[in-house]
Amino acid sequence: MRKEDEKYRNYLQILQEELIPAMGCTEPIAIAYAAAKAKELLGEIPTSVVIEASGNIVKNVKSVVVPNTGGLKGIEAAAAAGIVAGRPELSLEVISGITQAEQEKIKKYLENTAIKVMPLNSDCVLDIQVCLRNGDEYAKVRISETHTNITHMEKNGEILLEKRIPGAVFADTNSDRAAMNVWDIWDFAETVDMDDVRNIISRQIDYNMEISRTGLAGNYGANVGRVLATTYGHNDVVSRAKAAAAAGSDARMSGCELPVIINSGSGNQGITVSVPVVVYAEELGVGEEKMYRALVLSNLLAIHQKTRIGRLSAYCGAVSAGAAAGAAIAYLHGGSYKEIIHTLVNALAIVSGIICDGAKPSCAAKIAAAVDAGILGYHMYQEGQQFYGGDGIISKGVEATLENIGRLGKDGMRGTDEEIIRIMTGT
Structure with a gap:
């Protein structure tokens, strides 16, 4: 295969898109990423949290330890880590920089904050929606299809992003996966x-x-x-x-x-x-x-x-x-x-x-x-x-x-x- 071939560039692009770093199991990290992004939109620590997740997300978060949390497990822990100490610009390494002091803040936040987890009725097996509230202010972020593919962002009724790609297995990629053989x-x-x-x-x-x-x-x-x-x-x-x-x-x-x-x-x-x-x-x-x-x-x-x-x-x-x-x-x-x-x-x-x-x-x-x-x-x-x-x-x-x-x-x-x-x- 020649370097100038479109196929060559496509396979190289696939490797660049797929072989990326992540710290921790990617499903709880996706929740942490969505929560961190929503907190960034809200601009302050929320007093209440609602997380809606598809069944496969629940399945893959339930029993795995969330890194940098002192051994915590579950959807609530992943969301709290993203809210309290997440850095959304780091994508799947969103909670990689959490300090010992921040770990204690995460535990206290979990103890003192109402975090509600609900099933998300969706045809997409990878689907997460996080809604954060503080008083009359709220922010909402949805991730669908792939772990960092933000498809919806909203703040106080204003739609900031709406990107629905139904049925796309690799929705946030620029390469042609169907051409692979x-x-x-x-x-x-x-x-x-x-x-x-x-x-x-x-x-x-x-x-x-x-x-x-x-x-x-x-x-x-x-x-x-x-x-x-x-x-x-x-x-x-x-x-x-x-x-x-x-x-x-x-x-x-x-x-x-x-x-x-x-x-x-x-x-x-x-x-x-x-x-x-x-x-x-x-x-x-x-x-x-x-x-x-x-x-x-x-x-x-x-x-x-x-x-x-x-x-x-x-x-x-x-x-x-x-x-x-x-x-x-x-x-x-x-x-x-x-x-x-x-x-x-x-x-x-x-x-x-x-x-x-x-x-x-x-x-x-x-x-x-x-x-x-x-x-x-x-x-x-x-x-x-x-x-x-x-x-x-x-x-x-x-x-x-x-x-x-x-x-x-x-x-x-x-x-x-x-x-x-x-x-x-x-x-």
């Missing part, structure tokens, strides 16, 4: 000028490997990464790759204050597409350029899958990311396009049944399972084994299979998603 992703990864992606990819390596190391060394959540490392040891690269990826999620789900570089709006998916690939690249001694190309491949394959599924779903995003990581690991071993597509399909055939029941410590174990499936998918093809079209949801041709996965994740599991939310909320 596996062959072009492979071609781009093979030919991209390293100078065009070096900063993007090196930042992902630095951030995500750092939180992985922190997770392995610390005590976070269920310590899935440490359990894997202790149980299976460090001699096997498969075990190391799974443990390293899981450990990053262990730390992130339990309030670690390190940022990660996300993929498809998710830090866990960003960790999954990158950390196992780096572990394998170091094991194989392939050199920086080969590792960077593998990471370009992994990131774009995950984004391609999620374009059909959407940001949030009952379909676990780690599955897409783990399959993409497996394909990149095949590439590191010298695999061609043929090895990449068969690895991807094999992995998806193995673990596409994993559900998303919100952000919480067990995400780390699901990541380990998805990475394992990605690696198994590659080794199966090495041994001349594969799943064929007609085997369950697998169809002949990689794009046809990805289309099936998109249907399953976006449409087929809608009822499953609703039931999961009812179970989690006791309704």
Whole structure:
């Protein structure tokens, strides 16, 4: 693929849009961002707060620790952090600069302020509306479709922004996601000028490997990464790759204050597409350029899958990311396009049944399972084994299979998603 090609520029734009830093699980951070933006509009600390959220937001905020809050969980805590100490100009790092003194202010604000959480009746699975009041003054901010896509701003009855993009999976992007396909992703990864992606990819390596190391060394959540490392040891690269990826999620789900570089709006998916690939690249001694190309491949394959599924779903995003990581690991071993597509399909055939029941410590174990499936998918093809079209949801041709996965994740599991939310909320 040539640099002057429109496709080349499109894939580069996709990486620039997607591989951005976020501190903490992106759903509570989106709430904090909306609350911080509304407080900026209001111009003062509100005395009452109403937060309306779609079911998937509730699902993904309920059980995860909000960073820089002293261990607080939930929608109320995320909103309070954004109101009291958020910096909306930092986007998904909106609460990264909170001090110890501000943490105490957040706790006191929660104790003394009426914060009401209500379901938001919306066809959009990612939808948040925050309304802040102080006396007769109020400000309202709505975020829809993606985590930082502000679609409505209002103050005291004056509409400051109205931007509705119904059904747009990636509403706040300037790239063409519909044009993505596996062959072009492979071609781009093979030919991209390293100078065009070096900063993007090196930042992902630095951030995500750092939180992985922190997770392995610390005590976070269920310590899935440490359990894997202790149980299976460090001699096997498969075990190391799974443990390293899981450990990053262990730390992130339990309030670690390190940022990660996300993929498809998710830090866990960003960790999954990158950390196992780096572990394998170091094991194989392939050199920086080969590792960077593998990471370009992994990131774009995950984004391609999620374009059909959407940001949030009952379909676990780690599955897409783990399959993409497996394909990149095949590439590191010298695999061609043929090895990449068969690895991807094999992995998806193995673990596409994993559900998303919100952000919480067990995400780390699901990541380990998805990475394992990605690696198994590659080794199966090495041994001349594969799943064929007609085997369950697998169809002949990689794009046809990805289309099936998109249907399953976006449409087929809608009822499953609703039931999961009812179970989690006791309704």
